[in-house]
Amino acid sequence: MFSYTYRHRVRYRECDPMGVVYHGHYLDYLEYARTEALRNAGLPYRQLEESGIIMPVVDISIRYLSPAHYDDLLEVTTRVEKMPSVKIAFDCEVSVVEDARKTEPVAPRLSARADVTLCFVDAKSGRPRRAPESVTRVLADAFARIP
Amino acid sequence: MFSYTYRHRVRYRECDPMGVVYHGHYLDYLEYARTEALRNAGLPYRQLEESGIIMPVVDISIRYLSPAHYDDLLEVTTRVEKMPSVKIAFDCEVSVVEDARKTEPVAPRLSARADVTLCFVDAKSGRPRRAPESVTRVLADAFARIP
Amino acid sequence: MFSYTYRHRVRYRECDPMGVVYHGHYLDYLEYARTEALRNAGLPYRQLEESGIIMPVVDISIRYLSPAHYDDLLEVTTRVEKMPSVKIAFDCEVSVVEDARKTEPVAPRLSARADVTLCFVDAKSGRPRRAPESVTRVLADAFARIP
Amino acid sequence: MFSYTYRHRVRYRECDPMGVVYHGHYLDYLEYARTEALRNAGLPYRQLEESGIIMPVVDISIRYLSPAHYDDLLEVTTRVEKMPSVKIAFDCEVSVVEDARKTEPVAPRLSARADVTLCFVDAKSGRPRRAPESVTRVLADAFARIP
Numbered sequence: 001m002f003s004y005t006y007r008h009r010v011r012y013r014e015c016d017p018m019g020v021v022y023h024g025h026y027l028d029y030l031e032y033a034r035t036e037a038l039r040n041a042g043l044p045y046r047q048l049e050e051s052g053i054i055m056p057v058v059d060i061s062i063r064y065l066s067p068a069h070y071d072d073l074l075e076v077t078t079r080v081e082k083m084p085s086v087k088i089a090f091d092c093e094v095s096v097v098e099d100a101r102k103t104e105p106v107a108p109r110l111s112a113r114a115d116v117t118l119c120f121v122d123a124k125s126g127r128p129r130r131a132p133e134s135v136t137r138v139l140a141d142a143f144a145r146i147p
Numbered sequence: 148m149f150s151y152t153y154r155h156r157v158r159y160r161e162c163d164p165m166g167v168v169y170h171g172h173y174l175d176y177l178e179y180a181r182t183e184a185l186r187n188a189g190l191p192y193r194q195l196e197e198s199g200i201i202m203p204v205v206d207i208s209i210r211y212l213s214p215a216h217y218d219d220l221l222e223v224t225t226r227v228e229k230m231p232s233v234k235i236a237f238d239c240e241v242s243v244v245e246d247a248r249k250t251e252p253v254a255p256r257l258s259a260r261a262d263v264t265l266c267f268v269d270a271k272s273g274r275p276r277r278a279p280e281s282v283t284r285v286l287a288d289a290f291a292r293i294p
Numbered sequence: 295m296f297s298y299t300y301r302h303r304v305r306y307r308e309c310d311p312m313g314v315v316y317h318g319h320y321l322d323y324l325e326y327a328r329t330e331a332l333r334n335a336g337l338p339y340r341q342l343e344e345s346g347i348i349m350p351v352v353d354i355s356i357r358y359l360s361p362a363h364y365d366d367l368l369e370v371t372t373r374v375e376k377m378p379s380v381k382i383a384f385d386c387e388v389s390v391v392e393d394a395r396k397t398e399p400v401a402p403r404l405s406a407r408a409d410v411t412l413c414f415v416d417a418k419s420g421r422p423r424r425a426p427e428s429v430t431r432v433l434a435d436a437f438a439r440i441p
Numbered sequence: 442m443f444s445y446t447y448r449h450r451v452r453y454r455e456c457d458p459m460g461v462v463y464h465g466h467y468l469d470y471l472e473y474a475r476t477e478a479l480r481n482a483g484l485p486y487r488q489l490e491e492s493g494i495i496m497p498v499v500d501i502s503i504r505y506l507s508p509a510h511y512d513d514l515l516e517v518t519t520r521v522e523k524m525p526s527v528k529i530a531f532d533c534e535v536s537v538v539e540d541a542r543k544t545e546p547v548a549p550r551l552s553a554r555a556d557v558t559l560c561f562v563d564a565k566s567g568r569p570r571r572a573p574e575s576v577t578r579v580l581a582d583a584f585a586r587i588p
Contacts, residue, residue, distance in 0.1 A: 012476070012486070013469055016306055017196075017313045017364055023204040024174035024307055028454055031171070035453070035512075045453070046512045046541050049164075057170040061208045070311055071476075071487045100487050159329070159339070159457055160322055160465055164511055166458045175307055182306070182365075192306070193365045193394050217458055218329075218340045247340050311490075317498040318468035325465070351464040355502045 002080040002142035004037035010072045010100075020067035026112050027060065030092050033076035034116070041138045053132060055118040058087065062114040066096070073098035074111065080139060084131040090116045149227040149289035151184035157219045157247075167214035173259050174207065177239050180223035181263070188285045200279060202265040205234065209261040213243070220245035221258065227286060231278040237263045296374040296436035298331035304366045304394075314361035320406050321354065324386050327370035328410070335432045347426060349412040352381065356408040360390070367392035368405065377433060378425040384410045443521040443583035445478035451513045451541075461508035467553050468501065471533050474517035475557070482579045494573060496559045499528065503555040507537070514539035515552065521580060525572040531557045 008029055016022040038045050048055065068074060079091040094112040098105075122129045155176055163169040185192050195202065215221060226238040241259040245252075269276045302323055310316040332339050342349065362368060373385040388406040392399075416423045449470055457463040479486050489496065509515060520532040535553040539546075563570045 011469070011473060012310055013316050013318060013472060015311045017309045017311065018201055018203070019311045020203075022307045023207070024171055024178070027171035027174060028452070031454060032452060044512065044541075054165055056165070056167075056214070057211055059210050060170070063206050064204055067203070071485065100485075158322070158326060160325060160463050162458045163453055164456045164458065164460045169454050171454055175305070178306060191365065191394075218338065247338075312495055312497070314497075317501070318465055318472070321465035321468060348459055350459070350461075350508070351505060353504050354464070357500050358498060361497070 001146045002037075002041070002139050003146070004033070004040055004078050006033035006036045006076045006078070007097075008032060008074045008076060010068055010070055010074060012070060015070045018067075020069055021111075023064055026062060026064070026094060026114070029074065029076050029094060030060075030078070030090070030114055030116055033078045033092065034090060034118075037078045041142070043134060043138055048132070048134075049123070051132070051134075052123045053129070054121050054123045055088075056121060057116060058119045059117040060114060062112055064112050066109055066111050068094070068096050068111045069100060071100035072096045073100075075108065080142075083136065083139060083143070084120070086128045086130055087117050087119050088131060088135075090118070092116060148293045149184075149188070149286050150293070151180070151187055151225050153180035153183045153223045153225070154244075155179060155221045155223060157215055157217055157221060159217055162217045165214075167216055168258075170211060173209060173211070173241060173261070176221065176223050176241060177207075177225070177237070177261055177263055180225045180239065181237060181265075184225045188289070190281060190285055195279070195281075196270070198279070198281075199270045200276070201268050201270045202235075203268060204263060205266045206264040207261060209259055211259050213256055213258050215241070215243050215258045216247060218247035219243050220247075222255065227289075230283060230286060230290070231267070233275045233277055234264050234266050235278060235282075237265070239263060295440045296331075296335070296433050297371065297440070298327070298334055299369050299371045300327035300330045301391075302326060302368045302370060304362055304364055304368060306364055309364045312361075314363055315405075317358060320356060320358070320388060320408070323368065323370050323388060324354075324372070324384070324408055324410055327372045327386065328384060328412075331372045335436070337428060337432055342426070342428075343417070345426070345428075346417045347423070348415050348417045349382075350415060351410060352413045353411040354408060356406055358406050360403055360405050362388070362390050362405045363394060365394035366390050367394075369402065374433060374436075377430060377437070378414070380422045380424055381411050381413050382425060382429075384412070386410060442587045443478075443482070443580050444587070445474070445481055445519050447474035447477045447517045447519070448538075449473060449515045449517060451509055451511055451515060453511055456511045459508075461510055462552075464505060467503060467505070467535060467555070470515065470517050470535060471501075471519070471531070471555055471557055474519045474533065475531060475559075478519045482583070484575060484579055489573070489575075490564070492573070492575075493564045494570070495562050495564045496529075497562060498557060499560045500558040501555060503553055505553050507550055507552050509535070509537050509552045510541060512541035513537050514541075516549065521583075524577060524580060524584070525561070527569045527571055528558050528560050529572060529576075531559070533557060 092114040095108045239261040386408040389402045533555040
């Protein structure tokens with residue numbers, strides 16, 4: 001399993017008149033987390049783009065379980081559990097780990113759960129292609145360490 | 148069936164370095180379309196909020212089928228096919244109806260398909276509640292006209 | 295003088311926990327208004343880009359005078375009063391023309407005033423260049439009609 | 442002088458078809474930096490709001506000097522040089538400190554310079570008011586340390 005946890009502080013501009021994070025911004029959080037997960041694995045997304053591969057999102061499924069509020073601290077955990085072929089699936093959880101409305105520490109609370117699928121695409125032809133070896137090697141290593 | 152079609156012009160700020168609409172903004176388009184669908188049915192969302200009811204999004208599932216580009220004209224069709232109880236499900240399609248890269252008219256092209264579920268919540272108690280009569284009456288009328 | 299007025303409905307995602315439009319989104323409104331002003335003058339921005347000219351924003355000055363709220367209807371008036379050389383200056387006003395909190399019509403209320411300067415840049419060389427003739431001709435015509 | 446430097450990684454969703462940060466997002470960066478500057482001074486903005494004070498932005502002036510690109514690392518420096526009365530002025534600089542297109546380290550490059558003015562407002566009455574003592578004390582301390 002490949003897994004990475006990213007931390008994000010909820011910003012004022014991300015909150016709506018209900019006082020909670022507007023639902024659309026969770027997709028941004030998931031993007032930040034994927035980006036940092038890849039960087040942490042030695043695979044900055046920019047390098048993939050420079051090698052002629054783009055990774056458009058093809059599918060997202062997200063369930064909102066509990067709202068997050070202004071200035072909360074979130075943890076976004078991103079997992080890859082299956083070796084990618086043409087597509088790669090990320091399994092994500094967004095949790096509130098610091099509740100800005102409380103002065104005492106709180107137990108982490110699950111805010112949303114999401115499945116995100118991206119596709120490997122050849123930037124020039126616009127055609128789907130298999131995951132490049134740079135990606136599969138990194139994942140194979142991670143899978144070997146944590147089955 | 149309750150159905151409404153909303154038109155949106157793709158803005159520069161909505162497009163990413165791939166030159167296409169960033170996937171997260173589709174959730175905004177869906178929100179604009181729901182809002183205008185409710186207004187068109189004589190039910191501005193603001194009135195619902197003023198009557199003490201909020202409608203958080205609880206679930207979204209979206210498939211991206213074909214990219215939209217800067218300055219394209221989109222049609223977002225929003226349907227309700229089932230009488231809501233505590234939740235209401237919107238069935239949505241985003242199509243490109245004007246392709247800004249072409250000078251000739253084009254056949255509409257499906258860009259994304261989404262299912263969005265919202266919940267009726269009592270703003271004071273924070274508890275889920277049944278759809279108010281103002282909503283069910285409007286939908287019953289629509290269902291009577293178009294089964 | 296070249297002048298154009300664009301209408302925008304305030305969206306939920308644009309409002310913050312104070313219940314008003316988050317200040318950053320006014321820059322988006324100004325972009326929408328410039329784009330539609332150019333299109334209305336027969337000069338879609340996409341055509342400029344396709345002819346190898348980009349127009350980055352180089353300077354913005356904005357004063358927020360009165361907040362706008364969710365579901366308000368705004369008018370964004372965009373004026374060009376001076377023939378552009380390498381730069382073009384837009385003089386903008388954002389007014390609330392429908393106040394969603396009131397059932398009665400209201401007198402328009404100025405919400406913000408802004409000066410936006412863009413630069414004509416050759417996309418290939420990245421160098422500033424003079425406004426293309428397509429732009430100066432449209433403006434000269436408008437200036438002839440309304441001095 | 443009160444001064445704080447905040448670091449931000451440029452996100453994909455923040456970049457436009459020119460491949461650079463869309464100009465509107467700089468206002469978000471400035472907000473993030475102000476928030477963290479206040480928190481670092483022991484004054485989380487959330488506490489101000491809970492004490493009944495809101496701080497709407499009343500004026501922004503920003504000059505864009507050099508574009509930032511996807512995955513660049515930015516430093517946003519925020520300074521307060523004058524004791525606030527009803528208004529507080531922030532003097533800001535956004536610099537690119539890591540250029541994602543280069544493998545070698547680069548000298549920091551100024552990307553934008555901005556002046557942002559906020560107003561202290563009593564949340565209940567909606568009236569402007571003087572800066573609370575919690576804010577002026579923190580600034581007086583900072584001014585004493587660095588004149």
